[in-house]
Amino acid sequence: MLRTLTRVSALALAVGMGTAAAAQDTLTMWARTDVQNFLPQVVEAFNASHTTQVEVQFIPPGELVQKFATAAAGGSAPDMLSLDLIYTPAFAAAGQLADLTDIAKALPYFDQLSPAHIQAGTYDGRIYGVPFSADSSVLLWNKDLYAKAGLDPEVGPGNWAQIEEQAKAVRALGGDVYGYYFSGACAGCNAFTFLPYIWSQGADIVSADGTTATLDTPEVRGAVDLYRRLIAADAVPPSAETDTGSSFFSAFAGGNIGIATSGAFAIGILNTQYADMNYGVTYIPGPDGQPSSFGGGDNFVVTAGMEDMTAVGEFIDFIYSPEMQKLMAEFGSLPVRGDVAAQALEGLDTRYGVATDAMAKGRTPSTVVYNDIYNSATGPWLQFLQESFYGDDVDGSIMIAQETMQSILDGVQ
């Protein structure tokens, strides 16, 4: 409906202006504000070189799903979305998305596209989402504090023992300076940054087929114990326990934290807004150094019901062009196309290289109940983290979370 209207109005405009040009097709697109840094530039470049015009509207991330659901029910959903990739399975399962399999597989560089995005974008063997923006989880370390603490400022932590040792050394500086930071009351932040500690050991909290909760493993217990030791050693500031995510970035940017869990997005903000900050970027390591990362970011999806996909195909091909990949990298999104990544990152901060490599190693949980299990402030994941990091009964809290997760997974079948 909206599309027809915009088409009609574009036609009226073209006729009104007395031009001989063909009717312009306008595609509407919604995106979460997280991609506001670079999407306008991409769209502007696309509109300047194509007859089809894209119109973007930005929505706060917490409201996007509800707003889309309401709009879809009322027949006024946008044509396209830049959608947090973890929601792709849920949207596809609800029949809201157009099948992009043919368009995606026709791309000559299809096998070079970020596997984490494609995996999250695949539902029932068909592709509903293709990579748009990318953000991987990494560790940041403060080189100035490392130097003050007598550590080598050029070498960040490479395994769990080093994380502990270096965090404690930084904490020994005393006062408000702490060794390690994570947002203890933020479910999403810890899916992004704590899951890799479990993945790096070859384990996961949900079985590969998505049917069984597997929290009750030595690997999960090992990662929990790492955090418990850091907390017990007073290396983590007390405020971390109740941080619902508001200090996820700012705690490290404040300059009093030695090591912080974070994401590639932080590189862009630190470089532009905290130019004095002297920091390094490294992988989230396993106990013996095996790196892991959460492949996050947005998938590009199309609302179900679109008939002519030509313009969409053009837009998809356009965002994967080396120029656009470079443009997006400059504004803080990692390249999502492997064969042009090096070219896109050329001349940019070398720290992006680590984050891009982490992205390539990255994993993304793919489940229609992502919100229930991981993201919800009232869900089993956050309760498990808070109880097992700060509570007295680790085994008990693992058992309860395992049961709750299992009942959510059982509800899907």
Place this chain on the structure above:
Amino acid sequence: MSQADLAVKTRRRMGSQRRREMAGLLFVLPAMALVLVFFLIPLCMTVWMSFHNWPLMGAPKWTGLDNYAAMLKDRRFWGAMEFTIWYSIVATIAIFGVAFPLALFVERPGRTTAIYRTAFFLPVVVGFGSASLLWAWFMNVDSGLFSPAAVAMGLTDEPVNLMATTDGVFWSIMVLVVWKTAGFSMILLMTGLQSVPHDIIEAAHIDGANRFQRFWRIKLPLMRRTLALALILSVAGSMLAFDQFYIISNGGPRNSTLTAVYWIFSQSFVSFKLGYGAALSMVLLVILVIISIAQLWLLRSPTGDAK
């Protein structure tokens, strides 16, 4: 007067009575329309939704009583319900404990009374959302007010992270709620106190009743209806608490301050299960109606006249 005349007169009287009834109906019609559109229809839709597996996106499926059956096993919901009832009891006692003395204090007209009334009522006009954001900041262990102030005054050596414990969150929110709503109950109770006829008080005074007896035996029983209103509003408001817990504690730490409405919101808009959320809402509504009826019954007039 003939029989026919009488019949005409009676008809006329009946006609005018019917006209009056019609006029009355016309007057309440707009209000009835509003109740219908904004209460009854949504209520019926909620009941209808509660019998479906109704996802936020996609087609609803009729599931009969499945949602209600699932609720019986929903430990989180009953835990939230228990917390909400406990919270409502404490909040109501705390609000009345503060509002009643305030009402007695500002009841009698005086030169400064208006200033006090305004001052005590002012927090009521602050939205719950804004007040909660303010409190969330006050409670921040590093950059807030409570903990840094306690450290600065030497009350404690270590910073106190109020958000980290259930008691810290519960009592901080309790202070917020009392600060925010006691003014409203105060105004209600004040009008109740003022509505007690002066001559009765005077008669009691002459009969030798002291100040406490006048309050306990005369004023309090005579303002029963106002008490019932203030009590029902306070309990219903507390049972539906959401904003302050959503904004300040996210239901934490570890889901220990999860209220019933927060769980309904979470099921509907985080887990996308609108049908289940609707079923939970219906149960909460029934519980609330039962509690309200019980309160009206408890505060009924001993003579049995209408409240």
